[in-house]
Amino acid sequence: xxxxxxxxxxxxxxxxxxxxxxxxxxxxxxxxxxxxxxxxxxxxxxxxxxxxxxxxxxxxxxxxxxxxxxxxxxxxxxxxxxxxxxxxxxxxxxxxxxxxxxxxxxxxxxxxxxxxxxxxxxxxxxxxxxxxxxxxxxxxxxxxxxxxxxxxxxxxxxxxxxxxxxxxxxxxxxxxxxxxxxxxxxxxxxxxxxxxxxxxxxxxxxxxxxxxxxxxxxxxxxxxxxxxxxxxxxxxxxxxxxxxxxxxxxxxxxxxxxxxxxxxxxxxxxxxxxxxxxxxxxxx
Amino acid sequence: xxxxxxxxxxxxxxxxxxxxxxxxxxxxxxxxxxxxxxxxxxxxxxxxxxxxxxxxxxxxxxxxxxxxxxxxxxxxxxxxxxxxxxxxxxxxxxxxxxxxxxxxxxxxxxxxxxxxxxxxxxxxxxxxxxxxxxxxxxxxxxxxxxxxxxxxxxxxxxxxxxxxxxxxxxxxxxxxxxxxxxxxxxxxxxxxxxxxxxxxxxxxxxxxxxxxxxxxxxxxxxxxxxxxxxxxxxxxxxxxxxxxxxxxxxxxxxxxxxxxxxxxxxxxxxxxxxxxxxxxxxxx
Numbered sequence: 001x002x003x004x005x006x007x008x009x010x011x012x013x014x015x016x017x018x019x020x021x022x023x024x025x026x027x028x029x030x031x032x033x034x035x036x037x038x039x040x041x042x043x044x045x046x047x048x049x050x051x052x053x054x055x056x057x058x059x060x061x062x063x064x065x066x067x068x069x070x071x072x073x074x075x076x077x078x079x080x081x082x083x084x085x086x087x088x089x090x091x092x093x094x095x096x097x098x099x100x101x102x103x104x105x106x107x108x109x110x111x112x113x114x115x116x117x118x119x120x121x122x123x124x125x126x127x128x129x130x131x132x133x134x135x136x137x138x139x140x141x142x143x144x145x146x147x148x149x150x151x152x153x154x155x156x157x158x159x160x161x162x163x164x165x166x167x168x169x170x171x172x173x174x175x176x177x178x179x180x181x182x183x184x185x186x187x188x189x190x191x192x193x194x195x196x197x198x199x200x201x202x203x204x205x206x207x208x209x210x211x212x213x214x215x216x217x218x219x220x221x222x223x224x225x226x227x228x229x230x231x232x233x234x235x236x237x238x239x240x241x242x243x244x245x246x247x248x249x250x251x252x253x254x255x256x257x258x259x260x261x262x263x264x265x266x267x268x269x270x271x272x273x274x275x276x277x278x279x280x281x282x283x284x
Numbered sequence: 285x286x287x288x289x290x291x292x293x294x295x296x297x298x299x300x301x302x303x304x305x306x307x308x309x310x311x312x313x314x315x316x317x318x319x320x321x322x323x324x325x326x327x328x329x330x331x332x333x334x335x336x337x338x339x340x341x342x343x344x345x346x347x348x349x350x351x352x353x354x355x356x357x358x359x360x361x362x363x364x365x366x367x368x369x370x371x372x373x374x375x376x377x378x379x380x381x382x383x384x385x386x387x388x389x390x391x392x393x394x395x396x397x398x399x400x401x402x403x404x405x406x407x408x409x410x411x412x413x414x415x416x417x418x419x420x421x422x423x424x425x426x427x428x429x430x431x432x433x434x435x436x437x438x439x440x441x442x443x444x445x446x447x448x449x450x451x452x453x454x455x456x457x458x459x460x461x462x463x464x465x466x467x468x469x470x471x472x473x474x475x476x477x478x479x480x481x482x483x484x485x486x487x488x489x490x491x492x493x494x495x496x497x498x499x500x501x502x503x504x505x506x507x508x509x510x511x512x513x514x515x516x517x518x519x520x521x522x523x524x525x526x527x528x529x530x531x532x533x534x535x536x537x538x539x540x541x542x543x544x545x546x547x548x549x550x551x552x553x554x555x556x557x558x559x560x561x562x563x564x565x566x567x568x
Binding site: 008009010011012015062063065067068185221223257258259262263264266267 | 301
């Protein structure tokens, strides 16, 4: 059961924050939902927004203005948190890019981090919690995210085409096995066997993708401080192209002078929702 | 001289934060400016946004999405801070509604708070600093604000029609001499002579207004927790109506189920900018 914590009217709909006890993660978790005005009279499609390092479920809801376009398109936004919280694992808050706020949307295998199971939390437990909301049509879902959450959207999306009909990302970590953020997280959560890392690397996944056709929208700012060292969208683009283009249609947009911030997200978030609404309408 | 602290591209324009030494306040102050894309090739009108209790110049820029409509209308947004900072006056941070973050856009007369001169700072010093920015047409300006900043927009706007061609407010403190927030601030900053308070009370000012015609847009949420105790928009509306309607045209909109938050502001901020752009275009 999810307990309502906060409720704010915005763009004619409702932004609501909930708390629930997660079995998967072994702690109380928050998530936020934007219910568009259309949800008052019908079931609406949902778009998951996975956030980046240090964020909670609230950042995208307070900073991106995503509700404006979601209200217009009649889609709900689901914003989960980015890791387990409050478990007091030694060292969990020592780094801003590992532990709390840095779940990387994977299932950890190392004993210390056994609660870090954000992959199963997002793909299984959270939808089962959301089923209680009659307004939401969870069978008609898309997934998007920012930075670490962009990595999450690409990897969860590519591995679960049956769950997510559309994928997009802002400034995603596209090839985590090859960059410092990913290497730190994957060695810590998954151990040293780098073969195991590949199941959480979007570039590896898109190479091997053989699911139904997916068009993926990615926006990256050319002045993003993390572009070269951490994001590597060109690796993903190259891997997607090597696919032959029959099942993956990638639209990678390099946005001039934009950076890694929510200012960037707010500017193009309406394009992303239009991308998803298009896929969700086509199948609803 | 204002020193650039941060610069982020957003909606095709630039959101920039500056620091400068304020003579008026005796401390270093930050302010933020959104330059719309049009500012690259011409002088643009400006809209001042005065923020509420506890806010800095950054809240409206990160939470309201104001840049989207400002880019479209070709107006710059000027967001000042809400009080002097860093002066270490005893007690300045004891309350969230007095002292730091709570300047109330007045010139204090009590010795302890002699640096609290936000009225002169906003109407005189800040414009003189902004004059260095060739992109800004400061002779073509409007003023708006939220809560304490809505009080600021109404009082500065009504007292200085030569500076501000248009006025609007979200959830403004409309009659501060009659409510706890205002009484605490005014007695602390201005002393016990309540006659002196009236120059900073929008309801008193609108009664006596005899300047050029002004249309004022005010939005207030019906679920605003501060509505009855602190805001009193009906007092302002009554005073404006008693004016006879020839010089003040008030549009007071009670927005059903909305509250005091930035979710509310983000929903209607585009309407406010359209209101201002209309007045600024008519006179530019």
